[in-house]
Amino acid sequence: MRIDFHTYIGHWPFRQLRGNTPAGLIDYMRRFGIDQAVVSNLNGVFYKNTQPANEELAEAIKAFPGRFIPYAVINPTYPDWEYDLEVCHTKLGMRGLRIYPQYHDYKLTDPRLAKLLELARGASLPVAFSRWLVDDRQHSWMDIGGQLTLDDLVPVMKDNPGTFVLLNTTMAPLKDEHLAALRNVDVYFDTVYATACLPHASGYDVRRLVEVFGAGRFLFGSGYPFRDPVSALVRLEIVKEFDHSMMDAIWSGNALRLLAHTPRQAGR
Amino acid sequence: MSKINRRSFLASAGVVPTLAAWDATPAPKPEPVYDVPAAIHRYRKLDSHNHIFDDPAKVVAAADRLEIEKVAISVPITDPRKEVTPDVFRACNDRVLKAMKDFPGRFLGQCYINPHYQRDALEEIDRCLDAGMIGLGELYTQVRINDPQYFPVFEKCIALKAPIMCHGGLARKDYRNPEIPGTSRADDFVEAAHRYPEAMLIYGHIGGGGDWEFACKSLRSAPTVFADTSGSVTDEGMIDFAVKCLGVHRLLFATDMNFETGVGKLLAANLSEDERRQIFFDNFNEILRKRSNHAH
Numbered sequence: 301m302r303i304d305f306h307t308y309i310g311h312w313p314f315r316q317l318r319g320n321t322p323a324g325l326i327d328y329m330r331r332f333g334i335d336q337a338v339v340s341n342l343n344g345v346f347y348k349n350t351q352p353a354n355e356e357l358a359e360a361i362k363a364f365p366g367r368f369i370p371y372a373v374i375n376p377t378y379p380d381w382e383y384d385l386e387v388c389h390t391k392l393g394m395r396g397l398r399i400y401p402q403y404h405d406y407k408l409t410d411p412r413l414a415k416l417l418e419l420a421r422g423a424s425l426p427v428a429f430s431r432w433l434v435d436d437r438q439h440s441w442m443d444i445g446g447q448l449t450l451d452d453l454v455p456v457m458k459d460n461p462g463t464f465v466l467l468n469t470t471m472a473p474l475k476d477e478h479l480a481a482l483r484n485v486d487v488y489f490d491t492v493y494a495t496a497c498l499p500h501a502s503g504y505d506v507r508r509l510v511e512v513f514g515a516g517r518f519l520f521g522s523g524y525p526f527r528d529p530v531s532a533l534v535r536l537e538i539v540k541e542f543d544h545s546m547m548d549a550i551w552s553g554n555a556l557r558l559l560a561h562t563p564r565q566a567g568r
Numbered sequence: 569m570s571k572i573n574r575r576s577f578l579a580s581a582g583v584v585p586t587l588a589a590w591d592a593t594p595a596p597k598p599e600p601v602y603d604v605p606a607a608i609h610r611y612r613k614l615d616s617h618n619h620i621f622d623d624p625a626k627v628v629a630a631a632d633r634l635e636i637e638k639v640a641i642s643v644p645i646t647d648p649r650k651e652v653t654p655d656v657f658r659a660c661n662d663r664v665l666k667a668m669k670d671f672p673g674r675f676l677g678q679c680y681i682n683p684h685y686q687r688d689a690l691e692e693i694d695r696c697l698d699a700g701m702i703g704l705g706e707l708y709t710q711v712r713i714n715d716p717q718y719f720p721v722f723e724k725c726i727a728l729k730a731p732i733m734c735h736g737g738l739a740r741k742d743y744r745n746p747e748i749p750g751t752s753r754a755d756d757f758v759e760a761a762h763r764y765p766e767a768m769l770i771y772g773h774i775g776g777g778g779d780w781e782f783a784c785k786s787l788r789s790a791p792t793v794f795a796d797t798s799g800s801v802t803d804e805g806m807i808d809f810a811v812k813c814l815g816v817h818r819l820l821f822a823t824d825m826n827f828e829t830g831v832g833k834l835l836a837a838n839l840s841e842d843e844r845r846q847i848f849f850d851n852f853n854e855i856l857r858k859r860s861n862h863a864h
Contacts, residue, residue: 315781318805333601435801437777441741497630497827498622503800524804530604531802531832537604538633538828 303336303369303555304329304532306467306490306521309360310342310353312433314440317342319525322360326367328529335552337368340398344373345433350404351384358392369559371396371428375404376416385416389423395562396426396465400433402446408456421462424562426488428465429453433526450478457485463561467521468492470504479512488558490521491550492532496539507541515546519555607835608635611848614676614856614863615639615830617706617733617772617796617822624667628674630827638863640822640852641667642678644708644735648748652710654688657681661696668700676861678705678733683717690724697728702861705733706772713752713769714759722764729858733770733796739778739786754786761790768794768855773824775799775833780806784813791818794855797847798822802829807837820855821848 307328309320319328325337339361344353350373361368372388374381374397388394397420401408420427432447439445450473457464464487494506510518522532536550613636620627620641631639643660645652657680664677679696681689681704693704704725711717713734725732737751738744745751757771771787774780776799787793797807797819810819816839823830834847849863856862 315803316805330599331602435777438740438779438801495826495828497633498626498825503826526804527802528804528806528829528833528836530602530607530836531829533602533604534608534634534828534832534835538608540633 301552301556302332302334302520303338303552304334304522304524305338305465305488305519305555306492307337307339307524308342308526309339309357310344312342312526313346314434314443317525322364322368324525326364328524329367332529332533336366336555338371338396338555339368340371340373344398345400345403348375349378350375350381351387354384354388354392354394358394369396370394371398373398373400374416375399375406376412377404377406377410381416382419385419385423389425394425395559396428398428398430398467400430402432402448403444408448408452413456414460417456417460417462421460424463426463426465426558426562428467430467431469433468450474454478454481454485457482457487462486463558464488465519465558466490468523474504483513488517488519488554490519490523491535492521492523492527494518494535496535496541506535506539510542510546515542515549516554516557518550519558520551604835608831610841611845612637612863613821613831613848614852615798615823616770616820616852617798617824619643619706619825620663620667620675621825624671624675628671631674634823634827634831636823636827636831638674638676640676640678640702640705640733642680642705642733644680644706645710646708648709648750652682652684652708654682654685654692657689658692658695661692661701664701665696665699676856677701678703680704680706680708681721682710683707683715683721684711686717686720690720693721693724693728693730697730697859702856702859703731703733703768705731705770707732707734707752709735709737709748709750709752711750712756714756714763715750718760719763722760722767725768726764726766729768731768731770731794731855733772736771736773736776736783736795737778739776739780739783741779741782754783757793758786758790761793765792767792768858770820771795773797773799773822774810775801775803775806775826775829776824777801781809784810787818788813794818794820794851796820796822796824797834798824798826798830800824800826800829802833804836807833807839811837811839811843816843816846817851819847820852 341353341357344350354372372394436445470493495503499505618639668675853862
C-alpha cells in the first residue's frame with residue numbers, strides 16, 4: 301500500500317499546474333500505484349478567508365470516496381478561524397491542518413499560532429508546515445516567497461506540544477541542536493527532498509536521518525502536482541539500505557499510524 | 569409440470585454461463601502500474617553536468633544506483649568572493665584529472681577556467697584536453713559568457729570542437745544580482761551564441777533554481793545553444809516546456825548532484841521512448857563524438 305502525504309488541488313497563480321484536480325490526482329495515483337493521498341487546496345494560500353478553499357476541497361473529493369485524506373488550510377490571524385477549524389474537523393472531515401505563515405503574513409512567534417496549535421492538539425489534528433512552496437530563486441515578482449527554516453520551526457514545535465508534519469523540508473542547515481530537539485518532538489518528515497545519493501544543499505540524507513530518528517518518522521510525499529510524480533518514487537525505489545518493514549513504514553505504515561490518531565469526524 | 573425450453577435445457581447442462589460470458593464485452597485490462605526500476609534500467613545515460621566537490625567515489629556510487637554510465641565532472645569555484653587565479657583553476661582541474669585516472673571510464677572531465685587570465689586560460693584548455701577532458705565546464709560566475717574576455721576561448725573551443733558548459737543563473741525577469749555581476753543569464757547565452765553560432769554552448773541546469781520558463785523562452789532564439797536538464801527543481805511540466813521551446817535535440821540529461829530527480833524528471837516527461845533516449849544519451853554522445861570522446 302502507498303499513501304502520498306503531500307498533494308494539492310487548486311491553482312498556483314504564477315505558473316500553470318496540470319493534474320491539479322481530484323480527477324487529475326486520481327489519474328496520477330492510478331498510474332503510479334498510490335492508494336490514498338493527503339490533499340489540501342492551494343487556493344487557501346491566496347484567499348484572505350481560507351474557509352471557502354476548505355469547502356471547495358471537501359466538495360471536490362466527494363466523488364472519490366476513500367481515496368483522499370483532506371487537510372484544511374487555516375489562517376489563525378483571520379476572524380473566526382476557530383469556528384472554521386471546528387467546521388473543518390467535525391463537518392468537512394478534515395484530518396489535519398496546513399498553515400502558511402509566509403503567505404498569511406504572521407510570525408511563528410504570533411500567539412494566535414500558539415492558540416491554533418493548542419486547538420489542533422485538542423482535536424488530535426496534525427499540523428503541517430511547508431518550508432516553501434516554490435524555490436525562492438524562481439519566484440514571481442508578485443510572489444511574497446520566503447522560507448521557513450529549521451531555526452524558525454524547531455522552537456515552535458519544541459514549545460507547543462502536538463503532532464507536526466514538515467513538508468518540503470530540506471533539513472538544511474541541519475544542526476546538532478535541531479536533531480537533539482526534534483528527537484523529543486512528535487514530528488514527521490516527508491520525502492520530497494530525501495536522497496540516498498549525494499546529500500547537498502537542497503536534499504537530506506534519508507539514510508542518516510533514519511539512523512537518527514528511526515524509519516517511523518518518514519512519510520512518502522511527492523508534492524504533486526507542483527513537482528513531477530516520478531522523482532519522488534525514484535528517491536525511495538533506489539534506497540537499498542532499508543529492509544521491507546522500513547520501506548513499508550515509509551510508503552504507508554507511518555501514515556496509517558498517524559491517521560489512526562486523527563479519526564474522521566464527519567461524512568461517514 | 570414445468571415446460572422444458574431451450575434456455576432451461578442449456579442452463580441445466582451448464583452451458584448458459586459460458587454463453588453469457590461469451591456475450592459480455594470483455595472488461596478493459598487495467599493499465600499496469602508504472603515500474604520505476606524497469607524505467608531506470610531502460611535507458612543508457614550520460615550525465616552531462618556534475619561535480620566532485622566531495623569524494624569522487626560517492627559520485628560513482630550514486631551514478632551506479634541510477635545506472636548512469638559516465639558522468640561529466642568539474643570543480644568550479646562557486647564562492648563569488650574568491651579570486652580565481654590560474655593557480656586556483658589549475659588546482660581544480662588537477663582534482664578532475666585525478667578522478668578520471670582513479671575511476672577510468674566513469675568520468676568525463678570538464679576544464680574549468682577564468683577567462684580573465686587569457687593566456688593561462690588558453691594554455692589550461694590545451695593541458696586539460698590533451699589529458700583527456702572533453703570540453704569546458706562548469707564555467708562559473710567569474711565572467712559573463714557574452715563578455716569579450718570569452719571570445720578567444722570561444723575561438724579555441726570551436727577549433728577544438730570542444731563543448732562549453734556554463735552556469736546559467738538569475739533566471740528571473742529584469743533581475744541581476746549586483747553582488748554577482750559575472751553571472752550569465754539565458755539572454756547572455758543568446759548573445760554569445762549569435763556571435764559564435766559554431767560554438768557548442770551548453771546552458772547549465774534549466775532546473776537550477778531560476779525561472780525555467782524565462783530561461784527556455786529566452787534560449788528559443790539561439791538554436792545552437794544546448795540546455796542541460798539538471799538542478800534541484802523538479803517542477804511538473806518543466807521538461808515538457810523545455811521540449812516545446814527548444815526541441816528534444818537541444819536537451820541534455822544531467823543531474824548536477826541531484827541524482828534521483830535528474831532521472832525522475834525525464835522519466836516523468838511526456839516523451840516517446842526515442843525522445844527520452846536522445847536526451848538521456850544520444851544528444852550528449854553526439855557532442856562527445858566530435859572529439860571522439862563518445863561512449864560506445
